[in-house]
Amino acid sequence: MLTVPLLLIPFVCGVHAANSLDVACKGECSYEIPGDMVSGTLKVSGASNAVSDITAAAGWTILSCNAEALAQDIRLACQTADCEHLFEGHGAIDTLIRLPRTCGANAFARVADIRVDPDQTLPSEVEATISPTGNITSMVFILSVDINFAAIDSTKTGPVRFSLEGYNFPVANITPSTSPTRRDARGLKTRNWTVFNDTNSFDLPALHIDETFPLLEASVDCDDFSASISANLATKVDATVSIGLIASGTVIPPVIDEVAVFAGIDGGILGTLDLTSSASGTVSTGKISLYSVALAGIDFPGLFTLGPTIGIYGELDATFDDADFNLSVDLAYNLNTKAFFPPETETSSGASTPANSTLVFSAVPDLTLNGKVEPKLIPELKLGLEAFGLISAAVLLDVEGSLSATLAISGSGTADAGHGTAAVASDQIDNACVDIGAAVSVNLAAEGSIGLLGIADSAAYTIWADTWELYNKCAEAEGSTKRDVEAAAALVLSGIARRAGITCPTTSSTVASIEKIIDEIISDIKSSSS
Template identity: 60%
Template sequence: MLAPTLLLIPFLCGTQAAANNWEVACKGECSYDLPDSAVSGTLKIFGASSAVSDITPAGGWTILDCDTDSLAQSVRLACQTSACEHLFEGQGAIDTVVRLPETCGASPFARVAGIQVDPDQTLPSDVAATITTIGNLTSMVFLLSIDTDFAAADSTKTGPISFSLEGYNFPTTTDAGNSTTRRGLKVRDNITAFNDTNSVSLPVLSIDQTFPLFSASVDCTDFSASVSASFETKIDATVSIGLIAAGTVIPPEISEFAVFGGLDASVLATLGLTASATGSISTGKISLYTYSLAGINFPGIFTLGPAFTIYGEIDADLSAVVDLSVDLAYTLNTTAYLPSSAAPSNSGSTPADSTLVVSAVPTATLNATVTPILTPELSLGLTALGIIDATVALDIPGSLSVALNVDGNGSATGTVGTGSSGSGSASGSIDACIDIGAAVGVNLEASGSLSLLGLSATETYPLYTNSWDLYNKCASANGSTRRAAERRTTGISCPTSSSVTSLEQIIDEIISAF
């Protein structure tokens, strides 16, 4: 099991600690904390004194009718105290950004698109009993049209209304004594910089499941031949994500942006291949598993929705009947940032013990090349202010290259797998060669409307690659051998048959030499 305590995560220290105060009315600036205890995030809105207001009880309002789940709607509300008059100051209520109560609307903030006095001035008796008579508007009922179409606002009247936000898929705590480290990220006064937290504990996503990759059969004379392949996966993964951004909501502009995704995983994927037919197969990339993770959600303003997906594929050329089981096993520790200048990306993988088991039909010749690929992916769907709709994905393709060549007549060759350093060779007559290589890469891919972030429509950043030779060995019937693999265990079996003594001897030689 992968240890859930992972790494030092960078985070931002905001200029204020208690961001979400429902007792104080928003006048010119306001902050909102995400209510989910499993994540952390703060959004701050600020501008001219009259440009940011409040329709909560602290702002002098009582909500009479509001849809909890809508971004755009008409809200019926009553002025409860004279504090409500702040909404109409300066440029007036239209295009003012207002804080909403938790039970009103899907977003913590909205734009006032329109306002009118409700023809129905009826108040519930319990509400009427709490309303004071001091003020020009108290006890009046209004219909307020709200939305998150900030691009429709007239910024010449409101002036620029700015925002800053930070969010993570884990709880954070700040240490006021920490010094700030810029790490290449441009910052504003309202965004301090990246700091280091203590190690955080993240939930472990455990997957123990077998996924089919390919299955096909063909009718032959007097029998049916088939090929089937599957991945048996055991994966423990922890995912960390974070987002910081700054700019203006009116007009919608993003001046600073950085997102990071971290993935720690232990991966064991066992490829099972059973073939009684010859030929070539190529599955292409197949989605095997998807799991949606807790995201950072300020609806209508910024949303970062992560998902963990496993893809699998296989390419194989088969000229013999064979059953094969081989492991792709490694550990991974990677963190990536976008833009890449925001902070250094770090990646790493380490091969783990792998086991190969082969059973060959008793013939004097066996030739097969098999390339399975397993790709865990962390994808982040990002929408922002109606001007960004993009996906950032951290892809970690892990692959094997398996070559099996056996010739009972003593004229076989070995093919080097991914990451090997040389081709198969041996002195004397070569009767069998087995070659297995593995590779792991880490790529950061971004696609969608990213021009506002200084990126083209599609960007791919290769962050890391590593390859290693799992097993590379040739043997002959007279005992000549070549190098064996390090840190690997290999078992090879063949059905017993008196007609294939020479093949059994070759395989026994390989086992003995290893």
């Protein structure tokens, strides 16, 4: 990792507030992100003639432009002698300019070309306000602009530095020290970085997810029935997400000295695994994308963009013998975590609190089951970072919640049912043991062209991890019970079943679902939940 300290040089236009459009940019300038729920300030500074302006404060009148484009031709007229600043020094081409709010999606652009417009016609209302002084007042130009800052010859302009801060919540008065200084990254905690310790005081937009996602459905044809396995993951997330970005370097040439990203997740997460099996074998789904939604980000168009996306991933690993059972179990916890990337920027922290969890389990009595089920629910916050149109990287904050359920059941009895019919069976479970543990870990990683950001290519960190026991109970049952028995419903045979590694059970049972309440375990669960 590069050891260049984070530069937080506060470039300001005199004593005026950021983004003040009544003061022309001459060598240094600021831009403030508009909006009530997002805060951000970008500052640039260079030689007097390297940074200029085409707003009214700089003596220009815009006649036509595209309000959304990052590269375009702008028709504009010189209104006062102040406009001549654009042509001083090395000339207009390759000057970094500030754009009016209504002209272009970006705040700053490169002058790629400028020429006199053959059509010198001015609207009468504009012509009436033209100052008679100056060498080029009343002249109309065509200005070509883009964000190709890498094309600028920095030996002519000299370097143009930038520093920026952005947050997805309101922060008043982002005003770094007024003297240019080099500040070690650890010093950020004495600045606005500390606002992340107070994010609970802001009304951040709430994230609500309440959906059931299929993890696996597979079947295999047996002699006179189908053996199958199916698993769903019901997911509920109620949380808030806070993000922040600090970066510095040079726009001319495009170089990033240091970048630091913050992410925080605060809220409740619930995942309920519903698993039904009438087969034997081993299944492993791998990491499956279940859900994805983009959130509001931090955008300095043409320079830096930090775009967050929330994704939900699921995974299931299971191994069992002659398994004919239903299992429903919760992974529920409350989460509060703050992560800084790179980690040297600040000490990341986090905590999880187990929430009430329920378990429902039923099984065919005439089996001996030894199985292990390991589901995972992984909310992931992905912070996509783009810079100068040259760098594309992402910081990933994974919250990996997992269960490890070990099932051990022995029983004896008979079950007799014709395919597709119902019957009455008499049987007995000798004993049943359920051992379920839960774990949550928060992991931070980066991908993409992160080397250009001064971050190690193999950057991956575990912020913290927590484990707890949900259930560890054995029960014995005596006597016979009567139950309705349903024959297995045939499922469409597909390659999924073979890839999942399931096989027909070796027992004579053909049932797919028999509801058998293990009284002692259920009683224990109810008392734990209450």
